[in-house]
Amino acid sequence: MTSVDRPTVMVTNDDGIDAAGLQSLVRVLVSSGRYNVQVCAPDAERSAVSHSITWRHPLAARRVNVEGAIAFAVAGTPADCTSLGISKALFPSVADLVISGINMGSNCGYNIVYSGTVAGAREAFFNGVPSISISYDWVGGISSVQDYTLAAEACLPIIGSILSEIKKSSYPRNCFLNVDLPTDVANHKGYKLTKQGRSTNQVGWEPMTSDMHGRQMLSTMATTMSQEHLLFKRVRGAQVDDADRRSLKEGFITVMPLDALSPANVECETFFKDWLPKVA
Structure with missing residues (x-):
């Protein structure tokens, strides 16, 4: 497959462009020989910045060496990096898929709100580009850098299948995916579809x-x-804990479709439907 025929994947993260998770993911993508790989990631760690963006001053971007990829380090947040990377201001074309990660630590439940990793994927979703955030449930004293490579390899079937659906124009555009990999990723129990919990x-x-x-x-x-x-x-x-995190701790690779919106649950909607007329 020539570079012209390959789909293009853009990688970002919130741990910084030198982080082992991103570097492992890029190596696996490049070594597969299936993708053109772009990297547009923060020049330093930007963990837990949620979906913050830079608004009042210019962003500095510098070309860096990441083997097999066209890569830029950006003095901004993960959402900044995604926005810049898919704008055609930095790269000549828009990637077919944006991947944010691999994050050092899981992103389940309410932690998704704080996550810069998830925001990197969400920003692509805002702009109509399919995206995934990927996180590894790192545990100090147990996990090793090699686990990032295993996590990336475990995600290759998901990445390949998404790009196949995109090519067929059958991939849904009203959500993006949040993927978490268990600590013992070498012995994972397979993929499991989950919903965001409250952990x-x-x-x-x-x-x-x-x-x-x-x-x-x-x-x-x-x-x-x-x-x-x-x-x-x-x-x-x-x-x-809640269901999504429990599934992760049980050894599953959890796959969670997310939307940008956070509608209230039915119980709250019912309460306010009765309450609001009484306010006046």
């Missing part, structure tokens, strides 16, 4: 003094700190 990390806050974790503080912050400033840091608590 999230319970987050608390604890106060800090200006001398606590001083090495982690920016010098500018330290010099401006006074008794009028209060300093806090996030503390991650227990994980609250």
Whole structure:
């Protein structure tokens, strides 16, 4: 298959262009010989920025070396990178498919709202380009960098099938996919269709003094700190699970169609339908 005949895939992420997840995904895509690969990703980590975009100042993009791909590092968010990458301002053509990932850590439940990885795929969806976000359920002390390669290889059938449906003009355009791979990806139990649950990390806050974790503080912050400033840091608590995360923990590769909209559930709609006339 010549480069002219191959479909084009654009890769972005929120962990930064040098992240092992993105690099592994690109290597697998390139080595398959099936795709032209573009990369347009943040020049540094932009995790948990959700769907924020750069609006008031220009974005800097620089050409970088990613073997087998045409690649740019961008001083922006994942949504910025996708928007720029599919605009024809950076690449001569719009990719057939945008893939955001592979993220270091799963994206299930309410965490999807915070995710820059998911936003990278959602931005493509906003612009009518089919997209997938891919995340690996990394666990420190258990996972290894090689797992990203296994995760990418496990997603190749999904990627190939989507592009086949796109070519036939039979792929749905009113959703995008969020894919999560289990920690023990080498022994996964196959694909499982899921819906977004309500799982999230319970987050608390604890106060800090200006001398606590001083090495982690920016010098500018330290010099401006006074008794009028209060300093806090996030503390991650227990994980609250739901069906989508449970399926992932059971060893399935979860495949979740998502829409940009978040309609309220029927119970809420019913309440407000009765409530609003009474307000007046």
